[in-house]
Amino acid sequence: MTESAMPRIELLATIASLAERPSRRILVIGEPGVGKSTLVADAARQFTDTGVVVLRASPAFAERYTAYSMLWDLLARLDLSSLPSLPSEYRYFLQIALGQQPASTDLPSLAAAIALESILEECSASTPVVIVIDDLQWADAESLAAVERATRRLDRHPVYLLAASRDSPDTAGGTVGLAFDRRDLFPLGGLSVNELESVTRPHWPSTMTRAQVVALHEHTGGNPLWALEVIAGGHLGELGARPVGTLAAPPSLAVAIARRLQNLSEPAADVVSIVALLGHPRFELLASVLRFAEIDAAAVDEAEAAGFLVITTKTARAGHPLQASAAAARLTPARRRELHAFIAHAVPDVVVQAQHLQLSEPTGPREHIAVCLTAASVVMRQRGARLRSAHFAAQAVDRTDPRSEHYPDRLLSQAQQLFSAGDMAASLRALDRVSATLLDVHQYDAFIALSSSALAWNHGQDAVARFLESHVGTVSTDAVRTAIVQANAVADDLMTVSVRAAAAAAALAVLETADAPNATHRAIKGMIRAQLDGGGGLNHQLVDDSTRRQGIQLVVGLDDTGLATRGFHAHLIDDVAASRRDLAELVEWARSEGKDGVEGLFLAHAALVEVIGADVAATRRLMTESGHDIRSADLPASALPILGLEMLARGDHTGVAELIARGESSDLGTGLFRDVIAPALRGFSAFATEDWPGAVAHLRRAADCADRLELVELGSRFRVDLPLIEALIMNGENADAGIHLASVRAFLATRSRPISRIGLHRVTSMYLAASGDLTGAVAEAERAVDLAVAAGRLADEALSRLQRALVLTRLRRVTLGRNELSTAMERARQSDHADVCARVSARVSATRGGSGLSRSPSRLTASENRVLAAVLSGKTNREIAAELFVSVRTVESHVSAVLRKTGVASRSKLRKPPQ
Template identity: 25%
Template sequence: MDEHTGGRGAVMGPQPDPGELIVGRGAELARLSRAVDSVSADPVLMLVGDMGTGKSALLEHAMHRAEAGGARVLRAQGSESESSLAFSALHQLLRPVAAEVDALPDRQRAALQDAFGEGPATPGPDLMLVGVAVLSLLSGLGDHHPVLVVLDDTQWFDRASLDALSFAARRLEGEPVTLLIGARDGDRLPPGFDRHVPVLTLGPLDRAAAHQLLDLQPKSPTGHTRSRILDQAGGNPLALLELTRTASAQDTAAGLPSAGPLPLTDHLERIFAARLKTLPASTMRALLLLAAMDSADPAIAVSAGLPRAEDAAWLPAGQAGLVRQTGRDIRFRHPLVRSAVYHAASLSAQREAHLALAETLRAEPDRRAWHLAAACPHPDAAVSAELERTAGRARRRGGHAAAAQALQRAAELAPQREDSARLLIEAAAAAVFTGDITWVEELVAAARTRTDDATLLASAAVQAGRLAVLTVRHTRVFSRLADAAETLTASQPAAGLDLLAGAAVVRFYSGDDTQRHRIQDIQRRLPEHPSHASMRTWVTAVSDPFDNRPHLVSLLPRLAAEAQDRPERLTTLGIMAWLLDETPQAVRAFDEAFDRWEVQGALPEGLGGAVAWAYLERGRWEQAREACARTTAVGRAAGLDHAVACAATVDATLLAFQGDASSARTRAEDALTLIDPLESRSVAVYAHRALGAAAAAEGAYETAYGQLRLVFTADGAPVHYHASYPALADLTAAAVRCGRHEEAALIVERSASALADNASPRLRALISRARGLLADPQEAEAHFRAALADPVLEHWPLERAQTLLDLAEWLRRRRRITEARGPLTEALATFRRLGARPWIERARTEARAAGLDATDTPPDALAGLSPQQQQIIRLAARGLTNREIGETLFLSPRTISSHLYRSFPKLGITTRSQLRDLIENTHTTTGRQE
């Protein structure tokens, strides 16, 4: 065999015998071989096919090939019964590397221990840190050998495990790690792996391959029997083998299932069930226990009281082709065998099996609770309470899907309808954090059929609305939230206001002005109450921040006092302050909230993008990128495209400011593909602003103007009531460079008139800058001076530096070169400190024309790095280790090391110890970062 090497390490050696007969899958085998041999550029590959198409056999082949080449192989196999146990699949995967888990950094090790329920009681694991721990572990294993991770039957993986594994999977580029995923076709693809993951689909075998497979059987069928087998199997490899086995055992085709509409799965289950009739009672009991347990983890099998692999009870089952021995454990040959065994048993036998398992699993309270539930033919308050406790444990470990499943089953077993309704609403509250709005709505609908209690029904509506706000279905969601809020205005005003708060967030995302009027109408009809004041302020600030802005700003100090020591309130305060262009106060609130809020929520908060925007505006670009990374990771894991799109627009804008125009365009275009621009005007506006900034960075001002013009309507009105206005100065700057003065002037003056006395100091400064750019030369200075007059504008360093540069250019052209040097020097220092490379170049050119020394300084060395490399360099200069930097930026230590290795030559240094001096010299020259 040829020897191959690649970016993820080399796996080589002779072709292994996978232990399974694989026919007709040459192309698929070649694709898998390239993956494990590291020829493929894709570190993740998903194998999708119907039941019985051979996914597990192909994955087994890949595992043997990798092991023969010296790779470390980790495998987890999903099981239906454990899909409701949080982190069970991840625990199974990492059990063989427990020693390596213990060697992880303290925070990462503790996060995994929390997730597995092994550590001390905590409020819950940081789910992002769990993902970082998995990534670090896999990367560390790759230091010694290439690593192959095989995830089979992922349709039965618990959601918490999938979230952690998908988080790591998206960051495997450059790592010696390959991830192969097996999933059943027809089911929804595993969350987190359903976008941008290469998929290899297993279809039916063609007629020639089907004949070949039959020819290779010990008793190859012939004649009419072969024709019937081929017709009924439909190219499914498992069906071909099992139908042949049945025909051979009976020496006749009479016992084959008749042709007809019976599904293939039912055909196969009947075939397997027919083999059970002659088995001894001890074998049947062992099989039923194995089927009821449904765990691929041998450690659980032993504790559950199953006969050991060498027990004689298994021999008849093995001879019948129902089970196989793998190491020291017994497994069904196929999930259909498990299903056939389980459903062939009587209800009383199934119940007895589950009760027996529950008795032996007293040390495993969560598994025990589910077996007790499976044994319940009728409602049972005690078992319902056990499941509710299981849900509590799952929730503390961050297993929101597992908690929701346990609560849903607890509701089914609750004897009292009111208890059932309460549990369903709690299930909906947990399911919110999975991002699965259909499930949430089903749970809420079920709760409504079980109760007339107004408080519970209001709570149900709030839970459904909480997640709906984060989806992309803004028009539909707004109507539903507003209707529910209107219905509850009299009977449940607090719940009605909560729903209206969600509707206000949807109004922000959509930018639909008719929604503002509806919100105002409903809010007028809500009764006043002192405890509702903060929420009312939120509704107004989010839905219409520039209507009576001075009054809203005057309320912020009181809200800040009420929010002390309450991170969720501080976050809300920060968002409102950002909306009102009180960015310094917003950043202070976010800083304090994050210092106190060690465990981040499992979903992005409504308007969570405000955090990244505030840090970007304030000039704290590293933290803006970190906020984007967290929102992206959480949004992708929960399947919330809108949250991912929001983060992408901030990221794109920042990349454009740093001069990486190509990456900025990619991120902005990604955002636009995730949303409907008519449904999500805010995201569309942010994306076009980013695309305009990217074009301006390259000097393509006509293109920049075209993108920024889309931020306003044809008649010059803002497309979005908040997101459009900050683009006024950038639009004008592009307009004057491509001869669009008159059109830009109309837009600027229309916006100034619309804002009037409600314009923030920031917006007044941007309007003044725009007027200065558009004014006749003799009138421009007054406008530029007005844009710089208020000291508070220093809190928007990029915007202030841009205005300083405009003033300096105007002064130099008026031959007032001495006066120009002051603002020019200040502008250049700010651009260098921020790493705004396009603006550095423009300011440097102007500085040389003004007779200033514009020699490169250390910041320009940093400016030669990518934005991510700049972040890594700054964190390394602060003394953080590669692992600590990886935790901060959600990257593996290997990726951090690679970036540092590539960055050092560009910076002219050779050791890590030189970084501090480099950064300190940068700050000495240009001033400290905001």
Template identity: 25%
Template sequence: MTVRRDFQESARCRPDLVIGREELFGAAREQLGSGGSVLLHGPAGIGKSTVLRAIAAEYGRTARTVLRCSATESESHLPFLALADLFGLVLDEVADRLPAAQRDALESALTGRGEPTLRDGLALRLAVLSALRALAADGPVLLVADDLQWLDAASAELLGFAARRLGDTPVQMLCAVRTEGQEYDRFLNSSPPDTLAVRLGPFTRTQVSALLDHRGYTGLSRTTVRDIHRTSGGNPLFALELGRALSENPTPPRPGEPLPVPTSLRALVLKRLDMLSEEARRTLLVASVGARPTQALLHAAGRDNAEAECAQAAALGLLATDPEGPAVRFAHPLISAALYAEAPAQERRAAHAALSTAASDPIERARHLALATTGTDPKVAARLAEAAALARDRGAPSVAASLGLLAARHTPAGSVPGADDRRLQAAEDAITAGEVDLARDIAREVLTRAAAPTQRVRAWMVVIESAGQALGDVDAVFPQVLADAGDDPRLLAQVHYQLAWRGLVVEGDFAEAREEAAHAAELAARGADRRTELMALAFQASTETLMGHPNAPVTIKRALKEPQDPYVACHHNGAGAARFRWLLMSDQLPEARTVITSLLREVQRRGMVESEVHFQRFLADTELRSGHCGRALDLARESLRLARDSGIGLGASAMLTSLAEASGGEVDKALALAREAAEHAEEDGDQMYLSRALAALGYAHLVAGDAQAAVVALRRVRELEQGLGIHDPARGRWQGDLAEALVAVGEIGEAQDVVDVTREHALRLGRESVLAVLDRAESLVRAARGDHDAAVAQLTSVQDRLAKLGYGLEEARTAFALARLRTRPRPLGAPREGGAGPAPAGAGAAGPASTGAASTGAASAGSASAGPAAVGPTSFDEAARLFRRCRALPWLRQVEAAVAAGPALPPPPAGERESALEGLASMERQVAALVMEGATNREIAARLFISVKTVEATLTRVYRKLGIRSRVDIVRLAAGHHAK
């Protein structure tokens, strides 16, 4: 059976594999590993040969014999040439094992000697089949064939004959063929029946960027990379050629013009272009400069014979659509670019001039007018500025930036507004569109000549904003921009707003950031700059929310007062976003989802890429807290894709995607993304996001079962946030994870301290969900101290509270913890019904006003049933049901592992265990104690939320410290103490 699969390659790029083809590699490896064959197909330049060589190099090591051939167009007419490439070097090895007639036929075909009739008969077909079987008898055979489209007909027929009859013979084929569409079926005749056909698709923009960086073309802006991706159509060969030409060309193309096409690529299409009539070529040139060319547009531009001339181009393969249809589409973007690059400058201007009146859209008419005009012209500049404003209103800031640059180019000296004012507007549009490299370059160019304070401060603001989270990189800018601002309150407001961000990101000082934001809002009000005032108030509100400052709700109301600025209203640092953060942290999940969904829709309409990246992440966070792990994972991955494409918010998106992967995806990916996020934050000097990244890392370690690693990461988060002055536990929600990990490694006292300190802030701020999670952690502390019934009662209350608050994943985690406690036998001497005893220190410190289960759990303990809870597998069934509802696959796997491990064995008396294990560290004592109970390494790993490897390493240290050699000796040691 032939299997076909099309791939949309992952955006991730790893240096140890061919860039952009990781999923393809996995599928090919799986197919070859199962004994099947692989056919790679796709258009010229898509990377088939590169992938073929890489797969052959990796998988060829497992084969005893590797046969290779690589056909060329110039040799495709030579019969049996591919057969000679394949068998020429192994003929002596198999010749003696073939019947005489077959041997003679094969030798005749490979050498060209002997009777020609033998070459064409059944003997030759059987000879190829027998030769492959003979080679396979000595070990697996891998046949690697590139460019099957040029395979000579005789060789293709023989290989097809053999391939269809190999059956279970260990002969596999790895082939590549050039195809423009899906027409690869005819090449499967030369492949075994169980062949996987894999189409190599075009690269994404991120993959093109990674490829260019890998080849050393690192000086290209993101805008240029975007144009390379569009012009190349995602073809890696074309992209590399365009990148090479642009890196060697000191003069970039004018705004709005196609990229210059190097001679190496022009040659691919020039032959066909030369076959066009002169008039048809001019018609196609007009089509090449049109945004959405149609037959009607070409007629309006004066191309009276457009239908016939398009039909001629379509017959030559230059146009991809029916020439009778309304749209005119080139077969590949490179054809259009090459046509434009070859045209004389005068003809290009004529084509643009024709469309400057024929195009129906005012933006397109203005662009063509600019490209048809040489020199400065105030009327042209004004029309372009108007078109840029229209594009901005339509939600196309990237187009607005391009038009703004064209307007600046055509603005005469002394005009008002001047060329630099229009350049700065273009830079601000580029920031909105996420093209930060372009924005920074424009601003720095303006700064080389601008003298007016307003222009200089405006340019400095672009430079600072283009730095993103890496504000430390532009630290030296602030003294200069303060000097340029002088005593103008309007300009000073903008500077102090950025200083507020510096205080937060670089200094990690929330109090300083809040003071700077408040000062900026005051200055902006004095200077009648409502936009800056609103942004500063929104920033102040967000800072107060994260600090747990009581003024946060009041400041949010001030930021939401009329008159509002439409841009600020939907900006990711605006008042709407500040309100969303407050709702999310206040456990108002449905309202938070409504707000962020509306904001996301608006920024997508406006083309605000940076805000879209952040709002995708915010919505993912909301869904994650609600327990919709699958939805959260999809949104987080989309946010990360956008971040990688635009270079905006990479660390933050990687952090949130890590949390989503650990909850609903793959834990290994979660760990890698959390480390990536931490590296970004470290590089940027961003202490605030470093704490978030480390919190994600700690959570991923906890889900992976490595409690000790989770403790290391989360302890650092605690230190960082204490230094930053972050007191609202709803911001990162890592405190419960730290307490649970501490219980798992035996640090019970520290776990209780984390619960007590955090509970104080959560009670003050009314963070109900945080209080519930803290009570879950405290229940584990109680269980570790032997207060089993109180722990079970407390967890039961916590699960109910989390369900009412709408925190689905936390509810499921609580059900899982409850199942573990209910299926764990009560330790000897543990208190029974009515004898729960005093609660651990601090357990009820919240007092009667607490809404947490610290007091509820203690009160309920007396009503718990005596003896171990009578719940069997159904306890885990409930946890599994809740995790499935959340699509929390990693947690579901933990449930399955716990069920497989079975119930724990009754432990020996605690006093005797402690005596036997004196001198061991906390984790070592826990592992050794479970060994004494008879637990296997797998059971210990499941009980302690650590990996089996960690159990093994810990036992090795126990053996060394106790002077013993095996787990049996641990049991004997305990028995010896018991006998005494």
């Protein structure tokens, strides 16, 4: 931040060079009346004169809670028809968000921001664009969020931002809704004596002496508005009696304005007050309010002549925000409420009407106000302003008699809006006020679903279980309500598969004819999960049924839909592609809705899918985008295992231990995390560090719990079985390993699980080698290599080649073993999997004394040189495989490596490299 105020001419020059600033934004700050508006207006004219597109807005105090009011002002002078490539969908978004036409459905939260971004992108394609915002402190939150998002995303386009705001603790830190670096804040001081004389001269009542001008400057600090108010109020003669150097400009300035406002007639003062309460009303709206208030139009002329109003052919506004503040402050509470009532009757927009109707009567139940506020909440939701919708819903609740039949509905609406906006804690507070015994079935369904979802997010599954248990006794005589509670309870992750299947089916049978869409979805979801956990795969018919029902009636959360069910579960049966596709769609939905919390959760699940898909780089990127890490204060329970697996992939075992400790010491570490996931993560960590007894102990504990829960699907068992078998073999417990291996082999014999099958062949090779069947071990390792190569899974290929190399070495085929070890090391490096690299590297170091680690990435291995020689002699891949005693796939892999390392485009162009 600039240390001291910069002269205006220099500040204008700095603004003119806005495009050269790294941040491409400037915030001018200063006390009220010091001339910020004049400065930015001069800068805007300069930009316009140079051919720059200027989008300008001047928010008013009265509009700070009106969603998208500043955005409406910014775009008011822009002819959207001059942007032919702007999609019609975005024009529709803006028309809805700005209240220019009614909506048939709810807009996504980011709809207006996306449309603004598209407008700025198209405008800036041919000429620079400068967004100019005066009185930034009064801008509404929705408009600020849209401008911030659009300007940040268009960082490669010539889009710039100039704003002015009152000097305050907030602006000093650059936190006024838009993100400003301290270096982008420029204080604006008062005018010099000469500048003040020049500005005030046309308003002097008679010739002023130089001494009077200096005294005026000292008294006002060069604040031009204050100086003009002193002159207009006739206080020049008092300057000598006033303290020199007074710094408390705003209070004294406010007093001066209030005194002058008292000189107006009562109707004229009321006109200024009405304009202050409206903000920037269109002239026809002002005229309509004046008719309701029975104020003659001559009062407008009087207020304008006194400098309190600026009237155009279309709009009216106060001459300065301080004048508007003074005009509002002059009103008695009764008169203020009366004027708000006049405005509410005159204004056509239901949102603005609700705002003024709310202020037109004292606090307490008023059904007609509650009805209007409820309508405004719906409109705000349709316009994509979720938090503003929740705000109106909360006001509607406060205006509703608790004994009214509408009270439960309005409370649930408030909770739903807060839930949709991502404020789970506030949603739970609203739900705490609901009396469940007064709800009908549809309301009870929403209440239970909202409560369990918000509790699961904030406090984990144990809190949900306690909540549902508290409702079991109260609804035991009502079959439908019992089924609603039961349908929500099937999400308990410590419920056995058979109990979950039976409970979900029983609940669904009762709910089929009930008006309980949330519970119905959750019962279906429970049936899908029970079938999958039991080894029956993903029931696509039930998934499609869930999707169909979602299209008929909206439910509380998108995670109850078929799309989410498939995205969260397909990877458990090794269908990574399906999970990846559906989660990408869920992430895009969350982004368009502006649901940051839900987006983060979907991104974390997408990261989990990439862990299973063995794409370490994508895992890291998605976890970073999700915003979840071990330091996150609001880490959701479902993110704990995902974060643990991501840490293991990059070899952060200390972080894994900290994560487990945090989970076990908080509400989050409950249920399946405590009994399966935590021991599994400990086992995986011990496995990676070759602590075989520790790995066996932890993984066996996780597997035993999975057995008790009747989990059959390997993915549902957190994939602990194959690592457990390997740890048992390495720990010398072959007999136990054989029992577990037979169980896994039997499961996979009738199911297509391509990822698990690679591991099965590899650990089978280990088991056979430990049992002395080296020939069988080589064959199993070869199958594992072939499957890994076909699937493009580099980490699995590295481990499978490592196992094959070890068996070949025991068979005295040392050269082949070393060649395979070299390829394993190369694949491990390419996989970017820290633990896999460490395991293969340790074996390479032991076998070659570490020489394999320093090999040039462009140098051919011994195996690749032999394959190259055979290729140059004209042999086919099959002939080369027979000659070198390897598979055709291995030859193909070596040929690909030779082409990559030599930079040759095709096999026919290969030449013998120079010695």
